[in-house]
Amino acid sequence: MSPGAGDADSGGGIPGTDATFSALLEDSAEDLYESAPCGYLSTLMDGTIAKINATLLGWLGLSRHEVVGRMRFADLLTVGGKLYHETHFAPLLRMQGNLGGIALEMKTRAGPRLPVLVTSTVKKSDDGEPLLIRTTVFDATDRRSYERELLRARRAADEARRQAEADRERLREALTVLQQSLLPATLPDIPGMESAGHYHTASTMQLGGDFYDLFPLDDDRFAFFLGDVCGKGPQAAALTSLTRYTLHTAALHDPDPVANLRMLNTVLLDRYTGDDPRYCTAVVGVLERAGDATHVHLASGGHPPALVLRGDGKVDHLSTRGGMLIGALPAAQFVSVRTTLHPGDTLLLYTDGLTEARVGDDRELYGDEALESFVTDLAPARPHRAIDALTALLHGFGDGLGDDTALLALGLPAPTDTGSGTSP
Template sequence: MSDSGGPDVTQELRLPWDDDPNDLYEHAPCGYLTTLPDGTIVKVNQTFLTWTGYTRAELVGHRRFRDLLSSGGQIYHETHYAPLLRMQDEVHELAFDVVCADSRTLPTLVNSTLARDGSGEPRAIRTTVFNATERRGYEQELLFATRRAEESERRVQVLQQIVADLAAAPTEAEVAEAVVRAPEPAFGATSSSIYLVDQERDLIVAVASTDPTTGNWDDMPRSSPRAVARVADRGDLHVVGSLTDAKQHFPDLVETMRRSGRNTVVLLPLTTGPSDEQSSSETLGVLAFSFTGERQLNDNELRVVRLLGQQAGQALDRARLYDEARRREDRATFLAGTARSLDELHRLLPKARRLVDRAVPEIADWAVLRLQVGPTGLLEEAGGPAPDPELLAAAVARATTAGQPIFPGDTDPLGCVVLPLTARGRVLGTLALRMPLDRRGLAAERAFLTDLADRTALALENARLYEQERQIARTLQRSLLASDLPSGDVRFAVETHYQAGSQDLEVGGDWFDAFKITKDKLAVVVGDVVGRGIDAATTMGQLRSAVRALANAEEGPARLLVGLDRFVERVESARMATVAYAEVDLSSGELTYACAGHLPPLLHEPAGSPEFLLDARSAALGSRAGNNNRTEHRRRLPAGSRLLLFTDGLIERRTRPIDKGFEVLAREFDQRRDSPLQGFTAALADTMVGRDNLDDVCLLCLTLGTEERIERTIGAERVQIALLRADLRGWLESHDVDSECRDAVLLACSEAVANAIEHGYRDDPFGMIDVTATVSGDAVEVRVTDHGTWHDAVTDVARGRGLQLIRESMDQVNFDRSDGTTVTMRRSRGEAK
């Protein structure tokens, strides 16, 4: 005891019993081993023997410590334990699996100390062995819990990503694609497929799969006994864990599972609410995914699977509402756009063509429109390939007879919607459409197609009535135009053309007329009455009659316009009408003309460019403003001249100035200078305004008799040769000169003019060349004269091929050099040289 009365801790405490040191060693709570430096066991306690099942005699002197270790432990003993012990003289808490006498494995923790003798050499190894069985179990349990937590966290992350993907997927197809790819990262599934419920068609539709080659990958009725249909009907999650389970509950899965080696299949309904609220939950589809081998899903995994089904179902519900709203909007936009587009056209054929072109591919991949108009009907088709013609003809006949649309069923071999086009109680025809497969049975789609048929029928009926009324109007218009134009006089020819405005049903006020005042005086007139309709047409007829009544040989155009002014004072509807009136003396070729508010006539003489006759202009008939002084202008026209009278519809456009219209008309008129008169005005109108003109177009072209003699003077430029050839060709053709003679004359004349330019005017670029040609019953004679200086006439003419070509082409060739150089050439008609 210490001085303070407490126990003396410096002295060893005495226990109430005495421990035997040998017993303490033998029965210690850990194993003790003493081995020689080579590992041979020389001493071992009873605790270690009890743990391992060995006897002392089996170990002491017979076994080394490393011999008691597992294969991996022996390798670790050699590579780590022994080197560390030699370097450090001790090792601590090294894990070894000791193989017991009955081959069990005992997990242990080992501490060893190397004892050395006085000289430092290894003498013995003392080892303490602790039983780590419970610790190993705890560590394994902890590792398992950690892994399970990590898997749960990973699964939650995957599910969060899937939910994000579903939220970002606006359409049903995109939602299905996101759902079908979820089981692989979330649960380690081998493959998955998604089926959606189509309530209107009463089908379970296969939508997407990560491996469509496995399983029954096709659509099925909702009443099918197959596993997917049964799960969709019940709305319950099913896990088929083995082939035995499949045989008992879902026999249709047995063959698929056996063939693919996938022994666990999960059938997950995609619902709009929790599975325990069946009354308010709707099953929109089924997600089927499988695992290779048997796979047990724990409670946490099953909760995640059900959550996936709810999230996917809600996303599908939202996507279907979005798809339907977008589809309705698209259909409404299509109907409105189609109505506007068809309203832009008035003709039946363009409307039919535009309808079909809009339908394909926007709402259908094939369309055909058949209308019962005219003797042969009307057919417009687009897209392809077309259905079987016989099946289509039968469907068209049924729809036409019944007056009801035909919507194909799922087994219908035609696969087309046939819509009768009914307007005013009469079936006009049919519209057949091949729609996308997934939209054929929808009630909303049927309502849309019915609406489309009604609108189409009305638009086409209006077009039919428009064309019918337009034809009546055109017939009336033509009946009011002059039909008794003079003919049979070789001194002139008249060609006319009338083209009604394409978008107006009413008759117009444009008119033309041509008549003989006397046997040698011809009158031509083109006019335009203000307004449209029957009143304008009646006025036009009255004005035309007034012109004929007022025209006489003594008065002339100016006095005739004065008489028309008096006429419109009594006929108010004729006020502000415009007239271009001309008289031609056929014996002298003198033209006298006047214009009352009308566009100027266009004249093209044989030798020259087209020009507008801008003289003798005054205000429209009955005008109370402007120049009412009626004047006239005279001009002599050579034979071969062409005079064009026309109305404003030929040149006026909203998109260009009128001066540009005059310029275009003059150019087109000039380019047709050699064209035959027959068809001349129609071709000119077609080029200037096309077929869809907005205003009426009226033309009258007068051609005077051809010249017996043609005289031209051209500049000494090679570009003039082509113009001369064109002019001369037209003159020869007008005299019915045979082609062989014509070609020979053109070649010889061109060569003679070229020689004159090259030799006569080589130093005078401003020289002029005179060309004169005459035609008789048996020959054509051409004279080419220049006033230049040929330096060596004989040498210049002979050195080239020009003279040779002239002599080969013509029958007679003469040169006269008394005043410049004149080449006279003659060629007989109707015979070869």
């Protein structure tokens, strides 16, 4: 066996292998340093560059001869970056010993600034004395581009939100104007009587279908109506407009409330046929003065009952049970009722948005009984006071109010009351 082989068998290894590995490792480490995907440099404590890798030199367009021993790290930075380095970066690095992920900009020979992220660490001796600063530099061009794109996207989103809000506001204004066009601007003066009305909108972004009106038939008689059409939105608005026009015209032609409802029923059945039926509920009536009192004749088609708040504090429930939906059936039945208002009495009409509000933790219906209890505690009350109290009640329902509500109150002041008037 040759001496070489013996040396190998005895564990000495292949001749020259250790030296070769050592050389390879040294070469590999140097190549990794020079060709790393990030920049490396080492500086003295005063910032003078002692070593820099080829990657960073390539980014900056500089040669090693120009940099090593001739330039400080701050000289590689833009004016703003140099100022930040001297006032913040370098002092903090001396105090803390390391800083990571600092965004700076470096100058390049080609002209464009190079956005970078810098991490620096102070190397110390065994005695704790600072020897040099090692710095790693990452090209943040892609990150900066991403940040700019993100900023542009955020600005575009903000502008889109502002535009959407402006569009919603314009839509609210348009819907408010359209909703108001379906209601009387003011209520007429009725000699010796007081009237008040209110329309409570559940959503400013949807057209409701509730309506009311009060208008003279002649010197001694006034007609009124209040109702609620099915649905919401433009179709409900069109139906409301047709309903108001029909009832107004019918009352001027024939003051009989039942005849008015029959006319409306015929019109709706004729207008809305096939797979798109449209219907509504309504109460229609006539007021006729008779000395100190006012006679009331009203009829209902599927509408909640009217209430009378009497001057003595009692509340009468004017039942029109049996009155059917208007526009649903050709032979629909409508029920009429008569009453007389005396000084101190107030006739109250309302749509079912009031009684169908959800209240309490269990979101139960407010209901007819709760309303009658509320107005009983309120009676006696003049029309304005009754409407104000019910308006406050509606506001108190908050998001439990899912539907619009129309209110109309007509009454005679008590003998001790002074003045009369109307409210829109």
